[in-house]
Amino acid sequence: MNRRRSLFPRYPALASLALLSLVLAPVPAAASGFPxxxxxxxxxxxxxxxxxxxxxxxxxxxxxxxxxxxxxxxxxxxxxxxxxxxxxxxxxxxxxxxxxxxxxxxxxxxxxxxxxxxxxxxxxxxxxxxxxxxxxxxxxxxxxxxxxxxxxxxxxxxxxxxxxxxxxxxxxxxxxxxxxxxxxxxVEGWQARVARIQGQVAGSVPVEVFLYDSGEDKPFTAGRHAMPTALIEAAGGRNVMDDVPTSWGTVGWEAVLEREPDFIVLVDYDAGGWEKSWAFLQEHHGMSGLAAVREGRFLPLRYGEITPGPANIDAVEKLARALHPERFGE
CATH class of the missing domain: 3.40.50.1980 (Nitrogenase molybdenum iron protein domain)
Structure with missing residues (x-):
């Protein structure tokens, strides 16, 4: 059945008024911001x-x-x-x-x-x-x-x-x-939080930071294009692998040791995740000799904090306090 034709079969005057109202009715606006x-x-x-x-x-x-x-x-x-x-x-x-x-x-x-x-x-x-x-x-x-x-x-x-x-x-x-x-x-709220942190660490010497994600033969880490580079810089540090032209990838342990990071970020994936990574570094024949390892200068951050997402701002705040405790009265 053609429903369009059966709307007003017995009331032609009403049909004319209905059609007129359709012609005069404003065209609904597109949904906000679309297309x-x-x-x-x-x-x-x-x-x-x-x-x-x-x-x-x-x-x-x-x-x-x-x-x-x-x-x-x-x-x-x-x-x-x-x-x-x-x-x-x-x-x-x-x-x-x-x-x-x-x-x-x-x-x-x-x-x-x-x-x-x-x-x-x-x-x-x-x-x-x-x-x-x-x-x-x-x-x-x-x-x-x-x-x-x-x-x-x-x-x-x-x-x-x-x-x-x-x-x-x-x-x-x-x-x-x-x-x-x-x-x-x-975004504006996050920018304000980051600006406050950067104001507190302004003038500090950037701390050299290495992010250790995983890997024993070769460490998996963050390079120039990975979010941790931005987080570390915002917190008053420098990713020692910021010249590696990748986002996430492997490097050699020798490259890490040559750069002598002063601080280490560990990625906390699952139960016991960062603890296993830290124990490995403490036993590694080369990394165990770094002052950052000997003196326990490290910070675990969960995966959601070091990959692009809202928790990045929490990570910047945590990192800044860990890298520059003197600026936060800690």
Missing amino acids: VTVESCGRPITFDKAPQRAVAHDQNISEIMFALGLQPHMVGLTGITGWYKMTPEFRAAMGDLPELAPKHPTMENLLAVDPDFFFAGWYYGMNPGGEITPDTLGAHGVAVYELTESCVHIDSGQPRATLDTLYADVRNVGAIFGQREKAEAL
């Missing part, structure tokens, strides 16, 4: 409306979504419990969102929930040439936004990491979901 176009690793992507069935991969990326209050737009997460401790705060923010895969998602994992958006990154849930990429998901109608820090894996011309790397992602994701004002308020 919106953002850049993702050099790709312009356009959204006519906010995604309604989003999936986020990894702890830090999920925390960006949570900070923007986007849980109602989400249908799941991937890559959490297979690697990291689930903090009470993360679990509370996650609510009843399902974890679709404890580590790397498969195409089957993702398509099972009929997503319209995937927020991930290169080596944050996607690998160049792998099963899950913007192209492979795009073929199924799923838009992908890539974590900016990870773009260096497909474009070596990316600039070094700064806190603007984080701020850009938050602003872009806010725009994608029609939450520009909330994103800007978050």
Whole structure:
């Protein structure tokens, strides 16, 4: 049955009035901020409306979504419990969102929930040439936004990491979901906190810092394009590997020893994570001789604090106090 023709079959006068009202009625305005176009690793992507069935991969990326209050737009997460401790705060923010895969998602994992958006990154849930990429998901109608820090894996011309790397992602994701004002308020609050810290450490000699993630034959660490470089600098330090042209990668122990870091950041993944790393350094034939190891100058930071996400600001504050205790009365 043609419902359009059956609306007013017995009342032609009412039909005329209804049609007139439709002609004179104002055209509804587009939803706030839409359509919106953002850049993702050099790709312009356009959204006519906010995604309604989003999936986020990894702890830090999920925390960006949570900070923007986007849980109602989400249908799941991937890559959490297979690697990291689930903090009470993360679990509370996650609510009843399902974890679709404890580590790397498969195409089957993702398509099972009929997503319209995937927020991930290169080596944050996607690998160049792998099963899950913007192209492979795009073929199924799923838009992908890539974590900016990870773009260096497909474009070596990316600039070094700064806190603007984080701020850009938050602003872009806010725009994608029609939450520009909330994103800007978050960024402005973070900038104010960082400015206070930088004011307190201003004039201090930068402390030479080495981040030890994992690895025994060769240490896995953060280079020029990884977020810890920006966090360490904001806290009044210098990443001793800031000349290594990568984000995350391996270096030789000899390179670490040559640079004689004065402080070490350990990555706290799971139960006993940083403790195992610290015990290894204390027993390592070369690293055990560094003053930073002998004198116990180190700070454990959780994965979500050293990868791009809201917890980066907490990390800057913790690092500044650890690197320059004299500036904080500690």
